[in-house]
Amino acid sequence: ALLEAMSDDLNISVALATIDDMISNTNDKLDINPKDKGLKKETLANIEFIDELLGIGGKEPFSYFQIGVDEVTKYKIESLVEQRSEAKKAKDYAKSDAIRDEILAMGVSLMDTADGTLWEKI
Numbered sequence: 001a002l003l004e005a006m007s008d009d010l011n012i013s014v015a016l017a018t019i020d021d022m023i024s025n026t027n028d029k030l031d032i033n034p035k036d037k038g039l040k041k042e043t044l045a046n047i048e049f050i051d052e053l054l055g056i057g058g059k060e061p062f063s064y065f066q067i068g069v070d071e072v073t074k075y076k077i078e079s080l081v082e083q084r085s086e087a088k089k090a091k092d093y094a095k096s097d098a099i100r101d102e103i104l105a106m107g108v109s110l111m112d113t114a115d116g117t118l119w120e121k122i
Contacts, residue, residue: 034109
């Protein structure tokens with residue numbers, strides 16, 4: 001639908017409405033299953049495509065899941081994530097779990113990946 005709108009004499013209003021629908025549908029699905037990795041991958045691919053096509057959405061893709069978090073809070077979360085990582089490496093799982101719970105109390109969920117820990121506002 002996005003490409004059709006852009007092919008229709010650059011019908012940007014329809015293109016933006018299509019993007020809005022995609023975001024709304026994605027949010028609805030993530031409300032049901034916030035850990036749907038397949039949907040998150042698909043969403044990131046769509047954001048990259050939109051950035052390539054329209055030049056919008058070009059931030060680090062995962063940063064869109066962190067929108068609404070101020071810089072001071074981001075710094076604190078990143079610091080706690082690093083402390084948690086160090087605790088896990090030291091096999092201090094009680095400390096790691098306590099840090100995870102502290103981050104969760106801030107309204108943030110963590111996802112451990114092969115590339116490190118990602119976080120998102122919930």
